[in-house]
Amino acid sequence: TSQPDQTVRWRESDTAHHLHPFTDYKGLAEEGGSRIITHADGVHLTDSEGRRILDAMAGLWCVNVGYGRPELAQAAYDQMLQLPYYNAFFKTATPPSIELAAKLAELTPKGLDRAFFGSSGSDANDTMVRMVRHFWALKGQPEKTVFLSRVHAYHGSTMASASLGGQAAMHGQGGLPLPGFEHVMPPYWFDYGGELSPATFGEAAAQAVEDKILSIGPENVAAFVGEPLQGAGGVIIPPETYWPRVQDICRKYDVLLIVDEVITGFGRTGHWFASEYYGLEPDLMILAKGITSGYLPLSAVMVGPRVADTLIAEGGEFFHGFTYSGHPVACAVALENLAILEREQLVEKVRDDTGPYLARRLAELRDHPIVGEVRSLGLVGAVELCADPATRRHFEPLGKAGTICRDHCFASDVILRAVRDAMIVSPPLTFERTHIDQMVDTLRTCIDRTARDLGVL
Numbered sequence: 001t002s003q004p005d006q007t008v009r010w011r012e013s014d015t016a017h018h019l020h021p022f023t024d025y026k027g028l029a030e031e032g033g034s035r036i037i038t039h040a041d042g043v044h045l046t047d048s049e050g051r052r053i054l055d056a057m058a059g060l061w062c063v064n065v066g067y068g069r070p071e072l073a074q075a076a077y078d079q080m081l082q083l084p085y086y087n088a089f090f091k092t093a094t095p096p097s098i099e100l101a102a103k104l105a106e107l108t109p110k111g112l113d114r115a116f117f118g119s120s121g122s123d124a125n126d127t128m129v130r131m132v133r134h135f136w137a138l139k140g141q142p143e144k145t146v147f148l149s150r151v152h153a154y155h156g157s158t159m160a161s162a163s164l165g166g167q168a169a170m171h172g173q174g175g176l177p178l179p180g181f182e183h184v185m186p187p188y189w190f191d192y193g194g195e196l197s198p199a200t201f202g203e204a205a206a207q208a209v210e211d212k213i214l215s216i217g218p219e220n221v222a223a224f225v226g227e228p229l230q231g232a233g234g235v236i237i238p239p240e241t242y243w244p245r246v247q248d249i250c251r252k253y254d255v256l257l258i259v260d261e262v263i264t265g266f267g268r269t270g271h272w273f274a275s276e277y278y279g280l281e282p283d284l285m286i287l288a289k290g291i292t293s294g295y296l297p298l299s300a301v302m303v304g305p306r307v308a309d310t311l312i313a314e315g316g317e318f319f320h321g322f323t324y325s326g327h328p329v330a331c332a333v334a335l336e337n338l339a340i341l342e343r344e345q346l347v348e349k350v351r352d353d354t355g356p357y358l359a360r361r362l363a364e365l366r367d368h369p370i371v372g373e374v375r376s377l378g379l380v381g382a383v384e385l386c387a388d389p390a391t392r393r394h395f396e397p398l399g400k401a402g403t404i405c406r407d408h409c410f411a412s413d414v415i416l417r418a419v420r421d422a423m424i425v426s427p428p429l430t431f432e433r434t435h436i437d438q439m440v441d442t443l444r445t446c447i448d449r450t451a452r453d454l455g456v457l
């Protein structure tokens with residue numbers, strides 16, 4: 001149902017009153033304002049002009065079970081009528097938060113048996129920072145406060161989570177990173193690997209972690225924080241040699257391992273959690289996005305025994321938490337969301353069917369004159385555009401090709417993401433092979449158009 005007049009009114013009001021996240025406000029106004037998304041169903045969005053768009057990004061990497069799930073709306077409605085809100089401060093609790101904490105303990109890798117709830121991945125990472133520093137102080141090592149993470153990492157937009165992140169553009173605004181947050185080379189072979197094989201580069205990237213710990217001083221390093229694969233950094237999938245070495249290095253220097261599974265959690269990679277695939281045994285795990293498929297804001301910090309037992313036995317009161325920690329409606333929706341993932345065996349579908357199919361379809365793009373590399377794991381993937389695949393030389397300025405290609409895709413009713421010149425896909429886990437075909441075929445056509453726009457073809 002096209003609403004052209006309403007669209008104009010919404011656009012004017014949006015420009016006048018709404019400060020968007022991660023947006024160049026003048027640029028958006030000059031481009032005529034926002035596209036108004038009004039409806040969604042399954043794997044498709046509908047905008048206020050009636051255009052139907054294939055959502056190859058699952059919103060922001062989060063709508064794992066797809067849109068239009070009445071059972072999630074029903075779970076929210078029922079809980080709202082029964083108990084719309086209460087908190088877990090002052091010795092109270094609500095059934096949905098208790099049941100979700102137990103369910104997450106069951107689903108996450110062994111040992112991660114206790115959940116601290118928040119509303120976003122950012123606040124979950126802030127919770128983790130305070131909990132970890134409190135832990136080391138309790139262990140009599142208060143100087144062990146520094147966090148080590150990677151360049152190109154994305155861990156959120158609060159002061160601490162943006163400091164954990166390795167995004168230079170973010171650090172340029174607001175005096176970031178805060179002291180106590182250090183960064184190391186990412187396991188990003190395409191840009192950092194040079195002449196090394198991926199396997200050899202993975203070892204070098206892990207060695208960079210050890211070198212950084214030694215230069216900071218192991219007695220000062222509280223934790224190493226990483227996404228199993230770096231999502232918003234460009235779907236940087238590490239060589240297989242990387243994580244086993246990093247995990248050993250953390251153990252060697254008694255540095256806690258924190259795995260941020262905000263994107264990779266809840267089936268995205270064909271495993272419930274990517275930690276299973278990479279053989280990681282984190283001390284804490286960060287969860288958000290797919291926990292509710294984005295239907296309501298919710299995050300969780302899963303805490304393993306080393307930190308939990310000390311926090312409980314010796315910590316006294318932990319002076320941290322949020323009004324909405326354990327929000328009963330968000331937790332009720334999360335419980336039903338997890339039930340859908342299990343009932344429809346969506347994780348197995350990604351592992352055994354659509355994940356391998358996506359990898360096969362993306363591999364066909366490898367021979368394109370401006371494709372330097374394709375990467376994927378489960379239903380998250382990247383196609384690196386570059387001027388010379390043989391040398392991996394980028395187009396100038398970096399990011400222009402990605403923006404051109406993303407705009408071509410959008411004009412062809414497929415919404416995906418460009419990070420620098422990598423074309424990113426992260427669709428709902430309900431994506432069928434026909435949707436993968438439409439997504440990859442459209443991407444190939446748009447890469448052709450991009451090559452022509454850049455004078456290559």
Ligand SMILES: Cc1ncc(COP(=O)(O)O)c(CNc2cccc(C(=O)O)c2)c1O
Nearest residue numbers: 060120121122154155156227232260262263
């Ligand atoms: C690994 C990771 N950790 C933490 C966060 C922060 O979560 P919140 O946004 O809920 O505070 C994220 C979020 N990732 C994220 C958020 C917004 C946009 C994009 C993008 O790729 O355009 C990615 C993330 O990807």
